[in-house]
Amino acid sequence: MSLDLQFLSHQIEYKLERKSIEYRKSIIKLIYMSKAGHTGGSLSCVDILNVLYNQVMNITPNNVSAIDRDHYIHSKGHSVEALYAVLMDLGFFSEDKMSTFEKYNSPFIGHPTRNVPGIEQNTGALGHGLSFSVGMALAAKMDRRNNKIFTIMGDGELTEGSIWEASASAAHYHLDNLVAIIDRNNLQITGKTEKVMNMEPLHEKFLAYGYAVRHVDGNDIGELISIFREIPFESGKPNLVIAHTIKGKGISFMEDNVAWHHRVPTDSEFLTAMQELEQAELSLECQ
Amino acid sequence: MSIKNSSLGETNLDVFAKTLMDLADHDRNILVTTSDSRGSGKITPFAEKFPEQIVEIGIAEQNLVGISAGLAAMGKKVFTVSPACFLTARALEQIKNDVAYSDHPVKVIGISAGVSYGALGTTHHSLHDFAALQAINNIDIVAPADNFETRKIIQLAVNHPRPIYIRFGKKAMPNLHDPSKKIEIGKAIQLTPKHKNYDLTFVAIGETVAEAFLASQKLDKEGIKVCCLSLHTLRPFDEAAIQEVVSNSLAVITVEEHSVNGGLGSRVASFLMQNDIFRPMLIVGIPDDHTVNGNQGEIFRHYGIDQQSLYLSALKLLHKGKRNDD
Ligand SMILES: Cc1ncc(C[n+]2csc(CCOP(=O)(O)OP(=O)(O)O)c2C)c(N)n1
Ligand SMILES: [Mg+2]
Numbered sequence: 068m069s070l071d072l073q074f075l076s077h078q079i080e081y082k083l084e085r086k087s088i089e090y091r092k093s094i095i096k097l098i099y100m101s102k103a104g105h106t107g108g109s110l111s112c113v114d115i116l117n118v119l120y121n122q123v124m125n126i127t128p129n130n131v132s133a134i135d136r137d138h139y140i141h142s143k144g145h146s147v148e149a150l151y152a153v154l155m156d157l158g159f160f161s162e163d164k165m166s167t168f169e170k171y172n173s174p175f176i177g178h179p180t181r182n183v184p185g186i187e188q189n190t191g192a193l194g195h196g197l198s199f200s201v202g203m204a205l206a207a208k209m210d211r212r213n214n215k216i217f218t219i220m221g222d223g224e225l226t227e228g229s230i231w232e233a234s235a236s237a238a239h240y241h242l243d244n245l246v247a248i249i250d251r252n253n254l255q256i257t258g259k260t261e262k263v264m265n266m267e268p269l270h271e272k273f274l275a276y277g278y279a280v281r282h283v284d285g286n287d288i289g290e291l292i293s294i295f296r297e298i299p300f301e302s303g304k305p306n307l308v309i310a311h312t313i314k315g316k317g318i319s320f321m322e323d324n325v326a327w328h329h330r331v332p333t334d335s336e337f338l339t340a341m342q343e344l345e346q347a348e349l350s351l352e353c354q
Numbered sequence: 355m356s357i358k359n360s361s362l363g364e365t366n367l368d369v370f371a372k373t374l375m376d377l378a379d380h381d382r383n384i385l386v387t388t389s390d391s392r393g394s395g396k397i398t399p400f401a402e403k404f405p406e407q408i409v410e411i412g413i414a415e416q417n418l419v420g421i422s423a424g425l426a427a428m429g430k431k432v433f434t435v436s437p438a439c440f441l442t443a444r445a446l447e448q449i450k451n452d453v454a455y456s457d458h459p460v461k462v463i464g465i466s467a468g469v470s471y472g473a474l475g476t477t478h479h480s481l482h483d484f485a486a487l488q489a490i491n492n493i494d495i496v497a498p499a500d501n502f503e504t505r506k507i508i509q510l511a512v513n514h515p516r517p518i519y520i521r522f523g524k525k526a527m528p529n530l531h532d533p534s535k536k537i538e539i540g541k542a543i544q545l546t547p548k549h550k551n552y553d554l555t556f557v558a559i560g561e562t563v564a565e566a567f568l569a570s571q572k573l574d575k576e577g578i579k580v581c582c583l584s585l586h587t588l589r590p591f592d593e594a595a596i597q598e599v600v601s602n603s604l605a606v607i608t609v610e611e612h613s614v615n616g617g618l619g620s621r622v623a624s625f626l627m628q629n630d631i632f633r634p635m636l637i638v639g640i641p642d643d644h645t646v647n648g649n650q651g652e653i654f655r656h657y658g659i660d661q662q663s664l665y666l667s668a669l670k671l672l673h674k675g676k677r678n679d680d
Contacts, residue, residue, distance in 0.1 A: 103473065144477070169472075169473035169647075170473075170647075170648070171646070171647065171648040171649075171652045171656075172646055172647055172648065173647055174647070176473050176474065176475040176647045177473050177474040177475060177478075178474055178475045178477055178478070180475060189475075189476070189477065190477070191474065191475055191476075191477030191478060192439070192440060192443075192444065192477040192478075193413055194413070223390060223412070223413050224413060226390075226411075226412035226413045226414040226417075227413055227414055228414060228416060228417065255390050255413065256390050256391075256393050256394070257388075257390050257392055257393060257410065263390055263410055263412050264410065264411065264412030264413075264414070
């Protein structure tokens with residue numbers, strides 16, 4: 068890479084890292100204000116959403132009706148706060164809308180719905196997003212379009228049989244325009260995913276199903292940017308990214324702590340969390 | 355008449371979990387199966403006390419119900435505990451074929467039923483479960499109203515010879531019953547004093563019974579004679595009780611935390627029509643609508659399932675009934 072390009076990519080990373088901190092603040096604020104939400108899983112996947120929406124996918128409020136734009140399906144629908152944070156930043160809706168989150172008659176409910184601008188599919192029951200994405204990817208192939216379909220699933224979600232049914236179809240139809248991402252945070256509601264139901268070896272399982280499989284630190288902006296640049300990983304094969312993340316990432320006392328799947332911060336926890344994020348912002352500036 | 359002990363009890367969910375703990379202590383054949391749902395099902399203390407009596411399946415409701423049927427076939431008394439929405443939609447075919455059709459007496463426990471999950475939205479609501487299961491042969495359907503009904507029904511379910519579906523919510527419920535009362539699966543309970551004739555009968559099920567009962571008390575104060583039935587069991591359907599009270603009433607209102615299509619109301623209407631009992635009738639429930647967003651209480655008020663709306667609807671229906679008589 069030339070020095071100029073290197074400088075540019077550092078600039079991009081820096082910009083997105085700042086955004087991730089802003090998104091984390093939005094997530095914490097939203098959950099704290101409305102006294103409801105899925106904290107841990109939103110914090111684990113928000114860096115992936117950040118890179119996808121700001122760097123990888125061509126989805127903007129202005130091109131929603133374009134037939135050749137990319138598509139994103141939030142299969143782990145409970146982590147809707149992360150999606151709201153990113154869509155709000157992209158201008159799909161204004162910040163004041165967020166004050167209606169989970170309130171009477173608001174479209175901003177605890178799972179993604181198409182009543183919210185920028186959201187393409189109603190999710191919340193786990194194990195649906197991949198089949199739906201396979202359908203979209205198949206349609207794009209039929210019409211010889213170049214757009215890509217992205218979806219994020221939870222690692223606990225992988226026990227739903229429908230995911231494996233969809234995986235067979237994805238490979239069968241050679242959907243290299245499909246990008247399935249696993250938020251591999253090793254936790255679900257009850258505890259460690261491997262203690263609840265062992266699904267390892269995941270890498271080999273996905274390979275055997277016919278995916279091109281890649282691993283990435285799902286909380287590292289730079290690594291995420293690089294990995295998505297390589298799509299399609301292998302021509303004719305669906306893409307699968309195992310994004311190794313930390314549930315509750317960014318807030319010390321929430322990190323890798325099963326209690327924060329859907330806990331709401333108390334007043335003092337909220338203040339501490341916001342202070343930690345301010346601190347992260349300061350250290351980023353000093354770099 | 356007033357709500358017995360005029361006290362607010364616990365959630366039916368808590369009562370369910372505690373009752374199961376007591377029962378499991380005496381019966382090592384009792385098993386709980388869960389789909390990453392022990393926390394939501396308040397089963398964590400059970401799991402800690404009886405680690406040998408819980409089987410975790412992971413987030414895989416179809417697999418959960420299929421495995422539970424297999425366990426039941428081998429003589430286990432299986433309580434399958436998972437959110438009602440996923441159990442009765444995702445795993446409906448397993449309930450139909452592996453449990454009901456094959457006749458394995460699994461106790462399918464639908465937690466956070468109806469609109470208990472409030473603002474989590476339609477994916478998490480179960481407004482279809484009565485309808486879906488009523489169309490499937492050989493599974494009893496129960497929705498207890500309060501802590502007493504929940505405790506008794508869980509106790510009865512352990513050795514219930516048929517597949518059974520029991521659903522409840524997660525809101526603390528007022529105590530509606532005298533705890534010395536007898537209860538049977540398939541027998542409605544009258545909450546109001548017995549009379550020869552009534553102006554109005556409420557037939558309600560599950561967590562809406564409390565709302566109907568409070569509306570009954572309000573109407574009673576105005577000299578309107580109301581019969582309020584807790585029809586905790588939708589199947590077997592208590593034809594005798596419905597026949598008796600509705601025959602002696604001028605009008606009837608059914609109340610349920612379920613779609614107005616295919617639930618309690620349509621079951622009652624179908625029974626009445628086919629037995630020549632014609633009364634002004636109102637089916638209160640969730641209409642065929644994109645369910646409004648809000649918490650359970652807000653959704654109840656929006657669709658007229660709360661006590662005040664039920665009170666007003668009763669007055670309106672009685673007025674209409676009178677006009678028709680003229
Ligand atoms: C079909 C279905 N079953 C159960 C649930 C309830 N549920 C919501 S989140 C969750 C745990 C998800 O764990 P994971 O997929 O690992 O997500 P993350 O750790 O990223 O939050 C469960 C069981 C659901 N939403 N859908
Ligand atoms: Mg997880």
